[in-house]
Amino acid sequence: MKKLIVLLAVAFSVGCAKDLTEQVTVAPQSASSKILTSSDPAAGDMIVYFGEEAVSRVESGVSRSGATRTGIEQLDGVLERIGVKHIERVFPVDIRHEERTREAGLHRWYVVKFDESYDLGKAAAALAEIAEVERVQYNGYVRSVADAGVVRPVASGDEEQALMPTAGETRAAAKFNDPDLYLQWHYINTGNVGIYSGIKAGADVNCAEAWEVTAGDPRIIVAVVDDAVKWDHPDLADNMWVNTAEKNGVAGVDDDNNGYVDDVYGYNFAMDTPLTLSTESELGDHGTHVAGTVAAVNNNGIGGCGVAGGTGVGDGARIMSCQIFYNQYGATDVGTARAFKYAADNGAVIAQCSYGSSRKITSDRAYYSISSAEVEGVKYFESPTVRRCAAINGGVAIFAAGNQEWNYSCYPGAYREFISVTAMACDYTPGYYTCYGKGANVAAPGGDYLQSFFDDDANNRGSLRSEIYSTTYVAGQYGYMQGTSMACPHVSGVAALGLSYALELGRTLSVEEFKTILLTSVNDIDRYCTGQKYRLAGNAVSKYDISKYAGKMGTGYIDAFQVLMNVKGTPCIPVRLGVKQSIDISKFLGGGVAGLTFLDKPVEISPVDKAKLGVEGEVTISSTGKLQIKCTKPGSAVVKFNFIAGGSELGSEEGAGGMAITKEVAIIARGMASNGGWL
């Protein structure tokens, strides 16, 4: 009985992704060309982007009028006609960061609330007629990535006891005492067949090795852009970011003047209220689950672990809850934009975004036209001028690729500058649900319920063990979920580890450097994209060929230890003299190097360096991803590798695709000992 219910629940979740092709309407008249529409807009709501010169008049007009007029006569006439209720900045003033907000032009974004019965098209047209208005955009709703199979947690007890691995197994591989770590194959996969008969040791993010170097730092703040995170969950509370001014301040007051009231652990941007736990949705603890993957408290004797959860002495990364979903509500474009700006302005350097549009959008331009405020918010979050941490100049936003099985990533993850994460199962194969292909950049464990569930097990109890185990609250404190939503926080947690280590080493990385590190610290996944596995077809399962994923899961599956080593520094490539060498560069570009698509100039070396090293012939990359070079004189030089992270085409305005990456590596041409010794 339980099996049947679970199947239906899965089918429903997958099926409920709306299959809308995005409408991008550009009307013929010149005023209307300023209008960006959306097929799912909020009523009585419009985003207006003012010209540079006009905005100061708007600002004084809005503040004088109690936020219902701008002081621009023609515009105010329109506002009156449409029944204006309120005009305000999209990004509220945070006095600590107003200067850089204005430099980024974000003070020019306004949202106008008006009579909800007034036709949106007419309102937009009237606003667009105003010369001072540069752009008008409908304020669309964000939709969550449909999670493939949110299944309720299995209570631990006899069921779990029967399938526990031998005591030595996982515990030996890690030093934390969390009792449920053995269920978290996605951190340390020892090949426990109690999880799935076809499990393969090593299909994880390599926490066993990474945690020997670092397990997090409380100065690294990860914004979880999702449902609210249950801030008092026993396995999360100690790692929550706290706005101490608000916590110790007066209820109902913006104690720190950051533009938000009572934002103690974050804020509810969906409803414009303090954080509110979702109670009416099965997906309500989605944010809590992903937060646990990022930084559930490690080594505290309860529950499981988080990638950057610390070592049990209050040293985990911190979780900031930027709520954009509440029960059945999603934030608008404005709300989402505010979430990202808030995250940046309050110290977060990683944005963990397990959501996306379930519309079939296939270009950056199309996405921008329906979510320009959100995109600008994310860009602000990543901007190098928005400094809030010594480890990185800017921030990195990480998105889930989506669970619609499409051969392209959902947006905003697919946006050419943003990282999009695909999902891997406990045997290295792609999760059956994962989007892949254009716009997808890297893979991480996301689980696959159609593995343990259908194990040929005499005691088949509908095990969920091949999913991802983390913190929850809807039906218990811990539970399983699967999806690219679960893969994404693995990358966010690994990123938090990387930045924690950068802090420890006193290194400051640029956003480009760090994205390059994240996308090249990978192991090859393409070699596992072979054979068949189960997928859901309606209410039934069927086997399908997984070779279609090869070359399309991103650069590979992320390895936390490699990230840490790459944060530490870049090793040199030793090159022997006098002989043409074919050198393995997977250490520098990731384990999937043989499958990478290189750009027009795959490897560059300056003419000066070529002469210095007496390079003979061309420097090339072979079809198997090896550097081919012949040096005849001792010396050191720099080579640049130029390639695409994720797929075979670069993303652009017109079409989703991978990210252009340049990685610089030093080579040292010298006759060293055959074992690598200097002498």
Next chain:
Amino acid sequence: MAIMAALCIMASVGCEPQEKVNPIQAGVVGEWKLSSWSDGMSEDIEVYAVFNNDMTFTLYQKVQYVYFVKYTGQYLVTENVLSGTYDDGKAWGASYTVTLGADGQTIELVNSANIDDISIFAKSTVPQDVIDSAVSMTSRGEEIYMLDRFL
């Protein structure tokens, strides 16, 4: 007879051969840091060399890896040429012509097979954190950083 005996005694005292100390041998003993190499050196490279009186040496180098790797072995000084073998049985990549700095604070090693390959080492104590963190290579040249720590 007595005179002959005296002569013999004088002769035998004068015949004792004196121990000759190779100044190059004496000069390389110590702890050194690679301060320059050929016409420049990547900032990412760090190499420390320790030559001991008992003809053993230790290298700590951060070249191919981002952490320090330790090599040990035996060295030999023949006139002004330095050569050696690693404990894994591999010979050095080359032998080196040694020139001592006038103040005893540097040594210059020139690859006997390639005079463009010049390493200059400056006297420097190996930092304790380098010694503590350095990992060893296996005899097959595999990095065992992970094996050492995580089994």
